[in-house]
Amino acid sequence: MQITFYKYQGTGNDFVMIDNRLLTFPKQNIELINKLCDRRFGIGADGLILLENDENLDFKMVYYNADGNESTMCGNGGRCLVAFANFLGVIKDKAAFNAVDGLHNATIKDGIVSLQMIDVAEIKQKDSYSFLDTGSPHHVQLVSNVTEFNVFAEGKKLRYGLYGAAGSNINFVTKNDKGFTVRTYERGVEDETLSCGTGVTAVALAMHKTGSTTDTVIPIKAMGGDLEISFEPSNEGYKNIFLTGPATQVFKGEIEC
């Protein structure tokens, strides 16, 4: 079987994108998805995303981590999928699509995608970290110098040690002169990625909730580029949360499977 794919990246979080509107992709083949994402034996990516038809909305997002398993929401992947839908002519400058965590609205202009994330009602605060779900589960921990921090070792330890079999993504964060610098250990990739959209969203909300900032538009420096998160605090938590940044097509190819 030959598969046509596109490679996208959003601030260095990279994805294999497949147009599956004809439902030809073998979705249950975990080994195949894992191999397509493999950086030595496949195309190489942090995840694989299928664009499918949706009964009521512009399209549907189906997301798999690099380990081959279908997972929870991917913010940067969602932004890249909006750019892919625009490239395919499925949408123009606005999108409303379904993902595992529900409806997402988005806009795209000059390669910059602004994606509305789910409302967040609860942020659990512990002595040294916060935990919240922004579509995917996230641990958020302030450290004194994140650029020098051993994200892989510490992230891996917490991902398995604190969160059991289900696990969590683990974000380490340091305040900078504009906003925050963030590095993330991603569940399902089992490594640090260059950026995590649901992760930086979690960081912005947790930093606001714990009083590290009073801003509601927060620039975040990820290792692969800059993102911005905006939101409205409300009695029920946080709403109108938007993740904004670039999403780029890198190349197109065909692979024999």
Ligand SMILES: N[C@@H](CCC[C@H](N)C(=O)O)C(=O)O
């Ligand atoms: N890279 C993502 C997060 C993808 C999901 C995550 N690996 C998980 O399984 O929880 C993002 O940009 O949000």
